[in-house]
Amino acid sequence: MPTVPNHDHLAQENRPDAARRLSQDDTRFALGRIAGFQYLTVAVFLFLLTGFWVLQVRDGETNSQLAERNRIKTVPVLAPRGKILDRDGRVIVDNQAAFSLMLARENLKDEHIDGIAAGLNLDAAEIRARIKRFASRPKYVPVLVKQDLTPADIAFVESHRDADTYPEMELVRNQQRLYPRTGLAAHTIGYVGEVSEPELNSAEFAKYSQGDIVGKAGLERQYNDLLIGIDGQRRVVVDSSGREREVLESTEATPGNSLHLTLDLDLQAVAELALEGKRGAVVALDPRTGEVLSMVSRPAFDPNAFAGHITAEYWKQLTSGNDNPMLNRAIQAQFAPGSTFKPIMALAGLETGTIEDHDTFHCPGGATFFGRYFKCWQKKGHGTVNLHHSIVQSCDVFFYNLGNKLGIDEIARYAEMAGIGKKTGIDLPGEAEGLMPSTKWKLRTQRQKWYAGETISVAIGQGAVTVTPLQLASAIGGVVSGGVWYKPHLVKTAAAAEPRRAEFRPENVASIVSGMYGVVNEGGTGAGARIEGVEFSGKTGSAQRVSNDLRKSGLLDKDQTSDNGWFIGFAPRQNPEIVVAVLLEGGEHGALAAPVARDVIKSYFDKKIRVTQQTTLQPPLALLHPPGR
């Protein structure tokens, strides 16, 4: 009987081996998996290391640049100042595109300042001081380093403001003041500049901050709050070269308001040209309103030079020598008015009843008062002259006698009534007062009594009396208008302020006007200013600047000792529309100043003709555009 193999037995015998084999297989499998995992981990790490190497080593610089390129900056948007326009809306002061350099303090490195200063021809110490002044302001507020960059400056900034060189440099486009390049109305308009530390401590500029551009002189300063705009700002993402990639936040700038002046560019241009190469001033007013039609002071300066940073060389040029171009002679030059004071003397004499229109004095070429001989400008004398002829011929002896009769306090009363010795209140900073002496004045200022002999000099506009051209124009304009003085002003206002008034007898005013008409039209001292067809009246004046003794001493050259030439004129004779005061420093005689006023007056009336013709020839709008079409 065949034996059947016992498989169970075999199975029992092989079970441990199988289990062992199975266990070994499992171990191998696990070991394999662990090894695989280890290899995988190593591979992952190798991959990461490779990536790290690529990012940090191979492309490290490029990636660094890319990271640097995307940065957020606060860029100021500088508001343009308002324009300044003449009475007809013509632009006197405009704005032009310019570039300024600012340093971002967020990433400013002190070691870069020397290089930046060298590249832009600036003083590194000055830049550091400027940065220091900004210390109290938020870090994102940049520091203004240079305005009105030249093409060379822009080239330097653009080529060095990359991430590797001077990334703190920011090129900011702004609107810079564009003033008349001829220096036209420079003193009246003024100029702008960066607010200074002492100014910031003053009440006038306390609300401004470091780096702000404010009006420094003239109308720019007077109406700074009106002209200045409100700066905006933009938070932008920029690349390493400063190019904007994205605007995160933007606040637009608000431009300043335009300023409409009373100045007439036609008259201003003529007055400027008439004073070219001379030292002096011209003021033209409308006595009916007080509007200043023209205001010139020469020599002038170029306000554009102040719009950026004025060069030391130009500043030295302005401040050295005797010309003093920064002085606004129209409102700040205080000189004896000479014979232009005589109309006020005549008014005082007539109004007080000291003289009558027909009263006469004899002029032999001089007269003695209080033991001193006072000469008339006409050595041979004027003979017997009445008030009219004394004005026409500007006879000194007549007014010596009148002054002697009036006394200084009566003279002062009428002169002050006309505005002599007081600021006119024009809307310009820095106006001078002039001086009208009186007994009280001398006692107050010099603790001395007034001597009657001093009155004789004052009677012909010499001695202590001084005026500014504006004062003279305002005073005479008011007198010939019958005693109405409007406050001179340069900015057009909706309604004229209430004028000062004085009750003068019309016949007295007419006598004075008649005399002044004769000065120009009856062979008087101002005959050279006659204008065909225009009732132009005026009065010349020559005033000593130094005493005769000093003049003779030879200590001063002729330029410093020559008499000042004055002229005050108005037109038309009745209800004058324009009054012009001219001062020629060292101009010798008023007769030489008269043609300046003549040209200004002529341009005024010629323009009236043009305007009238334009109005006449212009067809009514209804004819040009019939209804229904």
Added chain:
Amino acid sequence: MEFLLHRYRNQTVLLAAILAQLALLAYQVKSDGEVRLIRVWAIGAVTPLARVIEAARSSTVHFFRDYFVLLDVREDNQRLKTDLDHVRMENQFLRSELSTADRARALALFQQQSQSKTIAAHVIGNTTAVSAKVVIIDRGTGSGVQKGMAVITPDGIVGKVTGAYPTASYVLLITDPSFAAGVLSQKHRVHGTLKGQGYGTVLIDYVQSEQKVEPGEWFYTSGDDRIFPKGLPVGEVSVVRPGKAYQQIFVTPSGMRNGLEEVLVVVEGVHGPIPENPPGFQPVHMQDPPPAEADAESSALPGAPSVTQVTPARSGPQATDADKMVDRYRQIGEAERRVYGQSGGGAPNFNINLPPASPVTAAPPASPSRPSPSPSAKRP
């Protein structure tokens, strides 16, 4: 019948064959054919098969024959190609050597002639970024190269050193968007700032609209940037377009037009003058003009310039109405032969016929086409 056929099948087949043979013999005799009919049938039956077999054979033979022949051609071709490659490589190498020698000679010549002190360098690589235009040169601080130095070729400017290391330096090319340099036009002396655009041409920025720049005009370095000495060629104007604030002037840089393998690093720059003529300009010889005829005759010739002096326009573009007004009254004074503010001659007539200076809002000047009014007749 079926039974008979089945029973005498052999006989029947034989009989049928004989009858068919007889019929065919009769047909052949009657048709007078020279070829035996059986042959025709045989050939007709065999030919298609033979054709197929022959075609197969022929194809096979041809295939194998062509294959072996092609094997030779391919080898020949491979050999020839290899030879050609060798020749090409040799040619390229020789050309490269020649070009290198030319460039080296040009660089050496430029170095001799240039007043600036320069050192030659080879371009050994470039960076991996797409937009950045940066190359690496084999000269570094060890050779005197410093960050910020100018890099040029005899043909023009190339870039500036942005990073200097002991044996190599990074050079930012002028085509990089972050590159800028001060430039000056050769013909009209217009200042501007060169800016890279990230591609072949560069932009000249900050040139105002009223400044004249023409296509074909050359730009040179102005020296304003404190990187490049003045007087180095930059490139030729390819496009001039009016822009919003400034003109858009595109220039094709000349410094890299012959490749960028060898460059010069300016270690001590000396400013030079702007050349009178653009690079490569060859003046054309011109004969002296004939002696001048009488003035009257010459002025009578068509196209002859007028001898009348034209007063130049004094009001530049950057002027306000105030400047224009001063210019206008100055012209009136000249026309009236008056000096303002001087006695004698009286006051000028301010309403004479002159071109209008500027529009006046309330009081426009007299129209030039309208006759000037007589002041004496119409003055109030």
